[in-house]
Amino acid sequence: MTQDTYTAVDPTEMVGHLTPRQYARLERAIDTARTLVPWLYAAGHITTEQGGRTKRAEAPLPIPATWVAAHTIDDLLNRLQPWDDLRDAAADLQGQWLCRCLWQEVESAARNWPTEEKPHKVVYVRCRQCQRLALEWQPPQYAGDDIRVVCTVCGHLETPEMVAWDARLVIDEHARH
Numbered sequence: 001m002t003q004d005t006y007t008a009v010d011p012t013e014m015v016g017h018l019t020p021r022q023y024a025r026l027e028r029a030i031d032t033a034r035t036l037v038p039w040l041y042a043a044g045h046i047t048t049e050q051g052g053r054t055k056r057a058e059a060p061l062p063i064p065a066t067w068v069a070a071h072t073i074d075d076l077l078n079r080l081q082p083w084d085d086l087r088d089a090a091a092d093l094q095g096q097w098l099c100r101c102l103w104q105e106v107e108s109a110a111r112n113w114p115t116e117e118k119p120h121k122v123v124y125v126r127c128r129q130c131q132r133l134a135l136e137w138q139p140p141q142y143a144g145d146d147i148r149v150v151c152t153v154c155g156h157l158e159t160p161e162m163v164a165w166d167a168r169l170v171i172d173e174h175a176r177h
């Protein structure tokens with residue numbers, strides 16, 4: 001982790017240990033995480049531009065890199081829960097460190113796996129209705145539209161949050177074996 005240097009700003013503008021710019025970065029990261037985390041769970045194995053390693057979908061990797069990233073972000077968000085207000089977290093030594101980890105994780109995941117603008121087949125997570133691996137992640141059709149996850153077999157409609165939840169169950173299941 002790279003150490004940020006504090007820029008000289010008016011001390012009254014600091015939010016705890018964070019500069020106003022860093023605080024804005026934190027807020028942006030949390031906002032991005034809202035759509036990014038469910039996407040990462042839905043995406044499963046997808047290749048990244050970076051690194052040039054071609055991981056094919058049939059690769060027997062136990063857990064996709066996208067899930068590891070989603071899980072890390074989830075975990076950081078959970079660890080920030082004890083602070084009612086982000087400002088309180090920013091004012092705490094441990095809290096501000098978690099904040100920095102969070103925005104770095106979110107920014108790097110968003111860079112590696114930007115949410116797609118075309119429909120994407122969901123891997124590993126089954127339809128809650130018909131239990132088949134047939135879910136499709138569908139991007140918003142227009143600004144302000146919702147992301148939908150639709151079963152291509154039975155037409156069942158799910159939210160990205162439902163898929164994210166089920167993906168966590170698959171990960172837990174996997175971790176037990």
Ligand SMILES: [Zn+2]
Nearest residue numbers: 127130151154
């Ligand atoms: Zn179905």
